[in-house]
Amino acid sequence: MSSVNRRVLPGFSLSLGYTIFYLSVLVLFPIAACFVKAASLSFDEFLSAVWTERARAAYVLTFGTSFLAAIANLALGSIVAWVLVRYSFPGKRIVDALVDLPLALPTAVGGLVYASLYVEKGWLGRYLVPLGVKAAYSRLGIVLVLVFVSLPFVVRTVQPILEDFDREAEEASSSLGATRWQTFHNVILPTLFPALITGFALAFARSIGEYGSVVFISGNMPYKTEIAPILIVARLEEFAYGEATAIAVVLLVISFSMLILVNLLENWSRRYAR
Amino acid sequence: MHVETLGGVAVPPPVAPVAVRRPQEDPAWVRVSLITIALASIAVLVVIPIVNVFVEALAAGPGVYLQSLFGDPDTRQSILLTLTVVPIALCANLLFGVTAAWSISRFQFPGRTLLVALIDLPFSVSPVVAGLMFVLIFGLQGYFGAFLRRDGYAVLPYLFAFWGAALLVIGFALFRPTNPRARRGPWRATWLAVLSASAVLFGLLLFAQQALQVWPDHKSLKIIFATPGLVLATSFVTFPFVARELIPVMDAVGPDEELAAISLGASGWQMFWHVTVPNVKWGLVYGIILCNARAMGEFGAVYVVSGHIAGQTDTMPLRIEKLFQEYNLPGSFAVASVLTLVAIFTLVVKATLEHKVPRVTARIGESTASKGKP
Numbered sequence: 001m002s003s004v005n006r007r008v009l010p011g012f013s014l015s016l017g018y019t020i021f022y023l024s025v026l027v028l029f030p031i032a033a034c035f036v037k038a039a040s041l042s043f044d045e046f047l048s049a050v051w052t053e054r055a056r057a058a059y060v061l062t063f064g065t066s067f068l069a070a071i072a073n074l075a076l077g078s079i080v081a082w083v084l085v086r087y088s089f090p091g092k093r094i095v096d097a098l099v100d101l102p103l104a105l106p107t108a109v110g111g112l113v114y115a116s117l118y119v120e121k122g123w124l125g126r127y128l129v130p131l132g133v134k135a136a137y138s139r140l141g142i143v144l145v146l147v148f149v150s151l152p153f154v155v156r157t158v159q160p161i162l163e164d165f166d167r168e169a170e171e172a173s174s175s176l177g178a179t180r181w182q183t184f185h186n187v188i189l190p191t192l193f194p195a196l197i198t199g200f201a202l203a204f205a206r207s208i209g210e211y212g213s214v215v216f217i218s219g220n221m222p223y224k225t226e227i228a229p230i231l232i233v234a235r236l237e238e239f240a241y242g243e244a245t246a247i248a249v250v251l252l253v254i255s256f257s258m259l260i261l262v263n264l265l266e267n268w269s270r271r272y273a274r
Numbered sequence: 275m276h277v278e279t280l281g282g283v284a285v286p287p288p289v290a291p292v293a294v295r296r297p298q299e300d301p302a303w304v305r306v307s308l309i310t311i312a313l314a315s316i317a318v319l320v321v322i323p324i325v326n327v328f329v330e331a332l333a334a335g336p337g338v339y340l341q342s343l344f345g346d347p348d349t350r351q352s353i354l355l356t357l358t359v360v361p362i363a364l365c366a367n368l369l370f371g372v373t374a375a376w377s378i379s380r381f382q383f384p385g386r387t388l389l390v391a392l393i394d395l396p397f398s399v400s401p402v403v404a405g406l407m408f409v410l411i412f413g414l415q416g417y418f419g420a421f422l423r424r425d426g427y428a429v430l431p432y433l434f435a436f437w438g439a440a441l442l443v444i445g446f447a448l449f450r451p452t453n454p455r456a457r458r459g460p461w462r463a464t465w466l467a468v469l470s471a472s473a474v475l476f477g478l479l480l481f482a483q484q485a486l487q488v489w490p491d492h493k494s495l496k497i498i499f500a501t502p503g504l505v506l507a508t509s510f511v512t513f514p515f516v517a518r519e520l521i522p523v524m525d526a527v528g529p530d531e532e533l534a535a536i537s538l539g540a541s542g543w544q545m546f547w548h549v550t551v552p553n554v555k556w557g558l559v560y561g562i563i564l565c566n567a568r569a570m571g572e573f574g575a576v577y578v579v580s581g582h583i584a585g586q587t588d589t590m591p592l593r594i595e596k597l598f599q600e601y602n603l604p605g606s607f608a609v610a611s612v613l614t615l616v617a618i619f620t621l622v623v624k625a626t627l628e629h630k631v632p633r634v635t636a637r638i639g640e641s642t643a644s645k646g647k648p
Binding site: 102104112 | 300301304305308309311312313315316318319320321322323324326327330366369370373374376377378380381382383389391392393394395396398399400401402403404406407408409410411413415417440443444447448452506509510513529532533536537542545564567568570571572573574577578590591592594595598603606607610613614616617618620621622624625
């Protein structure tokens with residue numbers, strides 16, 4: 001097919017050439033510039049930039065909150081996906097559409113409204129703060145906005161798998177005498193497992209890089225509520241470009257390895273599923 | 275008890291249907307509690323925040339709302355800036371998306387899977403890091419910073435000449451009749467002619483610079499802390515959207531109709547405009563509105579390259595942050611409500627298009643390469 005296409009359809013070299021050109025100029029070249037800049041630092045400079053106490057606190061906070069948010073989304077997202085696929089209830093299509101809102105809503109708006117909801121006088125804060133739950137300007141707030149921002153990922157990876165799931169396997173399982181829980185645990189869950197892992201990894205990866213919403217709700221206190229992207233911006237505002245780049249490279253390496261990991265996991269689970 | 279007999283065999287009376295739950299359905303209490311959990315979490319995470327945006331924005335009445343949107347010159351300027359930056363980034367990514375989808379879903383070539391993976395790369399880069407990259411290249415201390423500051427305007431004719439030449443080449447390739455025998459007049463020209471036309475264009479622009487001083491020497495060109503930087507950062511962050519939505523749709527449609535059009539003598543443009551675009555239009559619209567929503571709302575990357583010069587380089591999301599820092603909550607929420615309306619509009623279009631395009635998941639690393647094969 002392809003050889004026929006290339007002989008008959010026009011524009012192969014032109015479109016491929018433009019694609020590679022634009023990709024290189026806008027994406028690959030800047031990423032390379034970031035690594036080249038980091039490589040121009042000496043090893044000691046690099047280490048002293050990425051391994052300070054403040055930076056370590058920022059990494060721990062970034063990964064801790066992202067992990068918690070991804071775990072929360074794993075539970076919440078699979079419940080939402082299950083409910084959307086298996087049950088019918090009024091307003092289901094609206095709920096289905098609303099799941100995508102965090103992808104469409106600017107992160108700054110998300111951060112702004114979450115910050116105002118959970119302060120002492122806010123709609124939710126006025127009930128939560130007396131109970132001792134302070135979400136605004138705290139680590140809990142960071143987890144909350146990250147859950148919001150990465151909400152669609154688990155739902156949208158699990159949902160199609162669940163829709164395609166072969167109901168006959170379930171019927172067979174129950175007619176062979178399995179309880180509902182056994183069917184879920186031994187028949188449905190293994191099928192969903194790869195999608196759950198992918199969704200988790202995507203939510204986690206998205207949370208690590210998130211900046212716009214966190215900056216509103218975290219209060220940005222060094223050592224306490226300062227995540228790694230905020231630290232990069234702080235270094236930039238001090239015109240410490242080398243240090244900012246070093247931390248950025250650490251983040252880049254981590255997110256690229258996450259990307260490769262996700263792809264490997266998908267390949268592995270596809271083989272495992274067969 | 276009356277027992278019917280059928281040829282001497284006793285037939286048991288039919289069992290009255292009892293409302294028994296089929297064993298492969300969840301018990302009612304599970305169903306109710308799961309639906310409750312799902313609805314409650316969507317309500318707390320999504321619905322209450324949206325409602326809150328509009329209530330806070332309109333809290334002091336519609337007069338104050340309009341005043342804080344259009345009365346404040348800096349806010350007005352931020353709206354204008356967003357309306358300048360977003361269309362440029364959108365057009366650039368649209369052109370890229372179409373060419374990328376065309377080359378990837380219509381042709382096989384070595385490195386195709388890698389190319390698909392690379393297109394997704396910007397998704398895994400933190401927006402702040404994306405902004406930082408452009409600062410490293412074009413910022414004052416960046417690789418091109420000193421040169422751009424000294425005489426950045428000298429670059430412009432080369433840039434324009436490059437784009438002009440690219441447009442010439444694209445136009446030539448699109449409008450030239452596909453059948454060699456149908457090529458008459460200028461269409462008989464070879465690529466050499468196109469290249470020399472580009473060279474003439476380049477010469478003209480260079481002449482305009484050197485002799486007419488259209489772009490004077492020793493004038494600094496600001497990219498970082500100015501609109502070009504905002505465009506670059508926004509384009510980077512929204513880079514994959516159109517291509518990602520378009521590739522699966524184009525894969526699903528297949529090349530048959532295009533092959534037919536070409537073999538019936540259509541030019542590249544005729545094939546593209548009359549066959550390809552109608553076939554993939556919903557995927558295209560879908561990609562554009564998603565790209566638009568993300569471009570309008572981009573914060574992190576733009577934050578780093580903008581420099582926050584009030585009334586000059588603040589886009590709408592940056593304006594929200596600045597008003598928030600100044601404790602001007604009504605103003606902040608007024609701008610936020612506009613962006614929320616854009617997001618809701620995006621969702622409505624998305625929901626209506628959902629059944630027209632193949633289901634597009636929110637997966638990032640998803641490889642579309644395997645789907646392309648028939």
